[in-house]
Amino acid sequence: KNFISCTHLHIFCIKEMIGLSSLNSIAVIERDINDEILLTWSYPTVDEKLEPVITNRTLLDNLDNVSSFTFSKFENNWIYIYTQDIRPLKKDKKKKSLLNNNNNNNNDDVEDDQIEEIKDEEADSSPKLYSDRLDDVTGYSLVMIAKTYNPELFGNLTKILSKSYLVEADPLKLLSSFLSVFSSSRCKLTIPNLNEDEEDYQIIFDAEDHNSRQALLATEIKDIVRMFGAEIVLLWTALLMKKRVAVFCDRLPILLKVIRSFPLFVWHRQDWEQLRPFVTINDVEIDELKRTGVYCAGFIDPKIKLKSDLFDLLIDINERTFTVAEHAKSDFRMGSIHKEIANLLLESSEDPEETSLSMIKDLSESTKSFLNNMMKLSVEDEDGNRYITLDSLQERNLPTNMETFIYNVASAEGLTQH
Secondary structure, three states: OHHHHHHHHHHHHHHHHHOOOOEEEEEEEEEEOOOOEEEEEEEOOOOOOOHHHHHHHHOHHHHHHOOOEEEEEEOOEEEEEEEEEOHHHHHHHHHHHHHHHHHOOOOOOOOHHHHHHHHHHHOOOOOOOOOHHHOOEEEEEEEEEEOOOOHHHHHHHHHHHHHHHHHHOOHHHHHHHHHHHOOOOEEEEEEOOOOOOOOOEEEEEEHHHOOHHHHHOOOOHHHHHHHHHHHHHHHHHHHHOOOOEEEEOOOHHHHHHHHOOHHHHHHHHOOOOOEEOOOOOOHHHHHHHHHHOOOEEEEOOHHHHHOHHHOOEEEEOOOOEEEEOHHHHHHHOOOHHHHHHHHHHHHHHHOOOOOHHHHHHHHHHHHHHHHHHHHOOOEEOOOOOEEOOHHHHHOOOOOHHHHHHHHHHHHHOOOOOO
């Protein structure tokens, strides 16, 4: 109890000192040799509602297709997960044990041809082993939960702490490393080397290497436009109207790379809160998604394609296709502004002189110009506030598709009366 109390005070002081007050907790989730997946340690205690969510999102139930690092969001919590598959290391450890036993003539059951086969394979095996405390574990995930969006910072940090846990497997030492890292903006960790003939090695973590703005720009918008072509204007349309966007890809790293770029298409809002980069299809997560109301949610489960009640626009990265849900088709009718934006994006993506940053700037300026022109259609109420109303739009005799689009955008920008 004394340790926990002092540690809590220490964490509070560190948060205040370096401005990482958004950090909530750290946890370890393990899969054992009986294929049971359990949260084995956390500090402080993970909320009961959040525990099954982070457990599902480790994907430890499918180690053959697990991603080493993922990031996602549940309610107001950003979840960063670094996963280590130990099975290949167990194979290496077994090889080393067999060779050592043979050299000591302590194992007459090992055939000569088996030893030769192991020797041949050892040249290709990894020298890095793991703590004996993980003998009953086939894989584990190091999880950090925070209020801040910065996949690069937390990706590096979870990787470092995961390496520490791999060779020590001691929660107290893991917590000690965690506190050491956050005691200053720059820290050096010494990781014990389990190979007797090799020295311990050091890893440097420096929070200043991870600029939050760089995290926002990590994916090149130019690559995304090239990937999807002219249909990318449907994404811009959906985001501007604050529609529900679902994204499917069977490869999680690609899904995360693509979906994190979406806020760049509406840069004027500077809003990453609607991102739900990775969601699994279960009642708890889907209920949270529905409560969110507006979101860009990523899925690796193809069942999402059949759940049109969860999206207005579905993007299939595998097939490079966009599908507008039947109930939302009237909101996605194209007009002159859509053609203008589509041409801008396509021409910029094909121009070798254009960079992703200049594309974001050009798109933002065009979007702001559209919004400014839209305000010319507003009316003033008795308090001097200006709003867009359906009546004011109908008086302008606009095409029906543009009337609907403008009103939806005005509503998304908070420019309509409710």
